[in-house]
Amino acid sequence: MSKPKVIFLDAVGTLFGVRGSVGEIYSQFAQGFGVEVSADLIDQTFSESFKKAPPAAFPGIDSQERQSHEFEWWKAIAFETFKQAEVIDQFTDFDRFFNELYHYFSTFYPWFVYPDVKSSLLSWKNQGIELGVISNFDSRLHKVLNALGLKPFFKSITISTEVGTAKPDPKIFHTALAKHGYKPHEALHIGDSYEDDYLGAIEAGLSPIWLQRQSQHPELFKVAKGKVWSCFQAFV
Numbered sequence: 001m002s003k004p005k006v007i008f009l010d011a012v013g014t015l016f017g018v019r020g021s022v023g024e025i026y027s028q029f030a031q032g033f034g035v036e037v038s039a040d041l042i043d044q045t046f047s048e049s050f051k052k053a054p055p056a057a058f059p060g061i062d063s064q065e066r067q068s069h070e071f072e073w074w075k076a077i078a079f080e081t082f083k084q085a086e087v088i089d090q091f092t093d094f095d096r097f098f099n100e101l102y103h104y105f106s107t108f109y110p111w112f113v114y115p116d117v118k119s120s121l122l123s124w125k126n127q128g129i130e131l132g133v134i135s136n137f138d139s140r141l142h143k144v145l146n147a148l149g150l151k152p153f154f155k156s157i158t159i160s161t162e163v164g165t166a167k168p169d170p171k172i173f174h175t176a177l178a179k180h181g182y183k184p185h186e187a188l189h190i191g192d193s194y195e196d197d198y199l200g201a202i203e204a205g206l207s208p209i210w211l212q213r214q215s216q217h218p219e220l221f222k223v224a225k226g227k228v229w230s231c232f233q234a235f236v
């Protein structure tokens with residue numbers, strides 16, 4: 001495509017990732033509550049529980065109720081994660097455990113920014129390209145982006161729990177586009193999920209790039225037909 005007017009990016013797995021793994025963090029917090037479980041097992045059961053969960057979107061919910069629905073959505077996933085690991089009965093106060101875990105993920109500490117991100121965002125901004133985030137996250141994303149020093153780069157932040165629908169539904173992409181006033185063909189979307197980001201962007205009419213980070217420090221993007229782009233440099 002020609003140079004886009006706006007570039008949208010996914011958040012987790014695209015802009016930033018989890019330090020270590022979800023399993024490591026969950027198991028470390030559990031240990032503080034007297035529950036011993038391996039990080040590898042929790043990584044496995046978390047992945048299974050997350051995939052089975054309904055979309056992180058709550059249509060028709062009042063904005064004042066949103067945060068409680070977000071909290072309960074994640075709590076159900078965490079509960080199922082430890083249940084499948086067969087250690088849920090070891091908790092004497094799961095509510096307190098999860099409350100501490102949930103708020104930890106709204107801070108700087110569990111995250112790291114991929115090394116190619118900030119320079120690329122700055123380069124795009126210097127070219128006059130507008131930037132936005134489209135994420136199936138929750139309202140904690142505002143705090144996380146700010147803590148990681150990324151929020152000032154973005155003109156818009158569109159989150160599934162705030163819109164009431166999640167990727168790959170075209171509605172969330174069109175909601176983000178409306179904030180910039182551009183047409184779908186003028187926009188590029190970059191994300192690490194083939195279904196949510198790549199196929200979702202196509203259905204919504206945006207040009208997609210499917211990102212596959214193979215470790216904490218690669219800079220490879222894959223697009224259709226197996227072509228590999230060093231995409232954070234594609235418009236530099």
